[in-house]
Amino acid sequence: MKKNILLTAFTSLLFSTAAFANDLSGVWQQIDDKTGSAKAIIEIRKEANNTYTGKIIKVTPRPGYTPRETCNNCPAPYTNQPILGMEILKGLKHVEGTNNYEKGRVIDPLAGKIYNARIRMNSTGKRLTLRGYIGVSALGRSQTWIRME
Template sequence: MMKKFKAGFLFLAAMMGSSAFAQDLLGTWQQIDDKTGSPKAIIEIRKDSNGTFTGKIVKVTPRPGYTPRDTCNNCPAPYTNKPILGMDILTGLKHVQGTNNYDKGRVIDPLAGKIYDAKVRINANGKRLTLRGYMGVSALGRSQTWIRQD
């Protein structure tokens, strides 16, 4: 009887823990430019009805020596000439069960017009995430740090 109780409790704890990981991604994040270290934009991440996660630009952060663009530069459809503010730049991220990782996403760089494969890892305290954008092989990509705002 006690073994069944322990097994049931461990199963329940594991299930609750894995859904708690998924919730860590939700919220508002400050995107930090990986080249300059300056804040770039505020991104709001939400969970879509299909269970994937999407990040939308809700504010473009002014930076010294940079004039913000209003529309996506040289972007493929469906992003062609769309406003950057309000754009879903991160799409299709799926939670990797039992981890702080998300993968199988896509991220667009609206300043360069390029779309990359994306994966995300949230640090242990949930205050920072690392977004890895890459083409084909993750080792051939770049990483950005985002800082939780809420």
């Protein structure tokens, strides 16, 4: 009896961790790939069409950096939009059986450029690597984001 309870508890924990690891939804701390400092807090949510969208919910102050208020070099429909509240990540689709998400688009509101995006989440679901690129993935940059509890 005791063995069955332990087995059931272990199985439940295993499946709940796997489900958590495959869900991109949540609040993430964006880490600057150049400086290693916290850059912004992004909320990612799952849309009705099973894609994921992420928006900036807080810009993190950094020493020696004055945050820009608007996306002034960005193409339409982002032109002159406030950075706070901006949807910077759109269209990501989960790749079945993996911790990968592909076919998304990400905008860098400081540079005003839109990139293709893909994400790989680690097995615990607490870190992800976002790869932004134009054309082929080898010609891009990666950022680490950390899930906030």
